[in-house]
Amino acid sequence: MIDLLSQLAAWLTSSGQWAGPEGIAQRLLEHVQYSFLSTIVAALIALPIGLFIGHTGRGAFFAINISGFGRALPTVGVVTLVFLASGLSMTPVYVSLIALAIPVIVTNTYAGMIAIEADTKDAARGMGMTGLQSLWRVEIPLAAPLIMTGLRLAAVQVISTATIAAYVSFGGLGRYIFDGLAQRDLTQVLGGAVLVAGLAVTVDLILAGVNRVLFRHRLT
Amino acid sequence: MQNGKVVSMIRFDSVSKRFPNGTTAVDDLSVEFSEGGITVLVGSSGCGKTTTLRMINRLVDPTAGTITLGGRDVRDLPAARLRRGIGYVIQQAGLFPHRTVLDNIATVPTLLGWGRRKARARAAELLEVVGLPADAGKRYPNQLSGGQQQRVGVARALAADPPVLLMDEPFGAVDPVVRALLQDELIRLQAELRKTIVFVTHDIDEAVRLGDQIAIFRTGGHMVQCAPPAELLARPADDFVAGFLGSERGLKLLSLVTLAGVPYEPVGSVRSTATVKEARDAAAGRWLLVVSPDGGPAGWLDTGALEGLPGTSAVAGLALAPARGLRDSDSLLSALNETVSSPAGVAVRVDAAGVVTGVTGQDVLHARQRSLT
Numbered sequence: 001m002i003d004l005l006s007q008l009a010a011w012l013t014s015s016g017q018w019a020g021p022e023g024i025a026q027r028l029l030e031h032v033q034y035s036f037l038s039t040i041v042a043a044l045i046a047l048p049i050g051l052f053i054g055h056t057g058r059g060a061f062f063a064i065n066i067s068g069f070g071r072a073l074p075t076v077g078v079v080t081l082v083f084l085a086s087g088l089s090m091t092p093v094y095v096s097l098i099a100l101a102i103p104v105i106v107t108n109t110y111a112g113m114i115a116i117e118a119d120t121k122d123a124a125r126g127m128g129m130t131g132l133q134s135l136w137r138v139e140i141p142l143a144a145p146l147i148m149t150g151l152r153l154a155a156v157q158v159i160s161t162a163t164i165a166a167y168v169s170f171g172g173l174g175r176y177i178f179d180g181l182a183q184r185d186l187t188q189v190l191g192g193a194v195l196v197a198g199l200a201v202t203v204d205l206i207l208a209g210v211n212r213v214l215f216r217h218r219l220t
Numbered sequence: 221m222q223n224g225k226v227v228s229m230i231r232f233d234s235v236s237k238r239f240p241n242g243t244t245a246v247d248d249l250s251v252e253f254s255e256g257g258i259t260v261l262v263g264s265s266g267c268g269k270t271t272t273l274r275m276i277n278r279l280v281d282p283t284a285g286t287i288t289l290g291g292r293d294v295r296d297l298p299a300a301r302l303r304r305g306i307g308y309v310i311q312q313a314g315l316f317p318h319r320t321v322l323d324n325i326a327t328v329p330t331l332l333g334w335g336r337r338k339a340r341a342r343a344a345e346l347l348e349v350v351g352l353p354a355d356a357g358k359r360y361p362n363q364l365s366g367g368q369q370q371r372v373g374v375a376r377a378l379a380a381d382p383p384v385l386l387m388d389e390p391f392g393a394v395d396p397v398v399r400a401l402l403q404d405e406l407i408r409l410q411a412e413l414r415k416t417i418v419f420v421t422h423d424i425d426e427a428v429r430l431g432d433q434i435a436i437f438r439t440g441g442h443m444v445q446c447a448p449p450a451e452l453l454a455r456p457a458d459d460f461v462a463g464f465l466g467s468e469r470g471l472k473l474l475s476l477v478t479l480a481g482v483p484y485e486p487v488g489s490v491r492s493t494a495t496v497k498e499a500r501d502a503a504a505g506r507w508l509l510v511v512s513p514d515g516g517p518a519g520w521l522d523t524g525a526l527e528g529l530p531g532t533s534a535v536a537g538l539a540l541a542p543a544r545g546l547r548d549s550d551s552l553l554s555a556l557n558e559t560v561s562s563p564a565g566v567a568v569r570v571d572a573a574g575v576v577t578g579v580t581g582q583d584v585l586h587a588r589q590r591s592l593t
């Protein structure tokens with residue numbers, strides 16, 4: 001056990017391991033790139049849906065149940081399915097990561113929108129705001145903390161799951177896990193897992209910090 | 221605009237509202253709310269007051285009938301435009317929690333495109349108008365007390381200086397002391413601003429205090445009576461209205477009706493500089509009114525106390541029972557009160573300058589009271 005830990009420490013800190021096209025730095029960059037792109041695209045799809053449902057109240061059933069759907073979705077299954085349909089490319093990876101991120105963003109956006117007091121929205125209309133003005137000036141700012149939480153949860157989930165890129169022989173930190181498994185190299189598997197976990201925790205903390213700074217005035 | 225002059229009278233013509241679930245919230249309402257006055261809508265819960273109010277700024281659309289504002293159908297303008305010209309205050313204020321107090325107040329001016337600087341300057345001005353300290357402007361609504369939030373709500377409604385103000389139980393969520401304070405402020409503001417105000421409340425005392433006109437609603441969305449408070453108290457249309465006005469209806473009426481037009485009779489009096497002999501000569505009964513040099517009542521002198529005093533000694537310095545001078549703007553109730561508490565059994569009347577004009581006895585006041593109903 002102690003042995004394994006010291007090997008892991010050596011693996012993680014060796015400068016040779018970090019450098020080069022197969023090095024940790026490169027894999028980390030790839031991993032961040034896949035995750036970032038997937039989260040952004042998911043947000044571009046999910047935010048309008050969540051905002052629309054929250055603003056109009058239409059389709060609430062969808063917003064509530066999609067999160068259960070997201071949890072039940074077998075990611076590796078989706079990758080395999082899209083992989084079979086589209087051939088060897090990053091597309092199946094992106095499709096499944098995006099599909100994974102959308103529900104949590106929709107659900108949190110919707111939750112943020114319906115948590116706004118009816119009186120507040122009523123006042124916005126009564127003051128003479130149009131639907132869009134009320135959305136931009138009142139509803140989105142008020143829902144923002146929960147919208148940010150949704151993005152944060154999505155980002156963390158995507159980072160943990162982006163290891164599957166390696167499953168269809170692409171890069172990212174998953175490489176170490178899949179390669180390590182194939183080579184029965186436990187140190188490498190563990191190293192990859194620690195890096196993924198570290199990245200997820202770091203991003204989570206950064207986004208939580210951003211949230212706190214942005215909404216420090218809110219004591220609702 | 222009509223004839224170049226802003227007319228802000230609100231008129232309902234056979235207006236009904238039936239919600240999709242079958243509830244009739246307002247039933248065939250025809251009424252006029254006078255320009256520059258406060259109309260109070262009262263009635264028990266669920267009788268359609270809020271719905272009536274919200275049909276004016278089209279937050280609710282009537283299912284039948286028309287509503288006109290200054291002669292124009294409210295449907296003539298796009299709803300958002302219409303609402304920017306009508307102040308709207310709701311219970312709990314409905315302030316925007318993510319905006320500072322100043323930005324909350326500047327909402328409508330900003331929507332009207334005044335520009336940030338001008339809108340904020342106006343908002344700062346309104347803080348003072350509604351009696352809030354200038355530093356409240358930088359705070360967020362949740363950093364204010366309930367009463368202060370209501371003031372911000374009123375300021376926000378007044379920001380673009382709309383001729384019409386709709387207020388839905390604006391003081392319903394604050395304690396009675398603060399409520400009385402806010403009512404006073406509204407009366408003070410209204411004396412200056414002369415807005416056409418429609419005010420919803422559950423509280424009949426608030427209605428009597430604030431209303432130039434009171435409309436009483438009954439469950440099912442019927443308006444039972446709409447009249448000035450004194451007329452309502454004096455001649456309730458039916459038992460429902462009488463019941464709603466409460467058992468102290470007579471007392472409320474007395475506190476509302478003034479002494480204007482109530483006759484008085486001359487009263488024998490002496491100046492406070494007079495001698496005891498002069499006082500003896502002027503006395504008609506046991507109590508003699510002493511008048512101070514400025515013409516106001518100084519007090520009642522017990523002529524029994526003059527016995528044995530030398531005629532040349534002064535009246536000044538003798539014990540007097542208090543006498544309060546009542547102006548024409550004072551209420552019948554305060555006059556009746558004075559006839560009971562003064563030893564002479566009459567109320568002293570004074571003119572606008574406070575100079576004694578005469579006295580009125582209980583019989584005359586009672587006659588006036590009877591003439592009301």
Ligand SMILES: Nc1ncnc2c1ncn2[C@@H]1O[C@H](COP(=O)(O)OP(=O)(O)OP(=O)(O)O)[C@@H](O)[C@H]1O
Pocket residue numbers: 239240241243244245263264265266267268269270271272422
């Ligand atoms: N959106 C709606 N859909 C269906 N029914 C409604 C709606 N809004 C109000 N009602 C019903 O219409 C009736 C009148 O409601 P309204 O809010 O005008 O009453 P109110 O006099 O303001 O009552 P309160 O004093 O409790 O505020 C009530 O029976 C209410 O339940």
Ligand SMILES: [Mg+2]
Pocket residue numbers: 269270271388
């Ligand atoms: Mg109501």
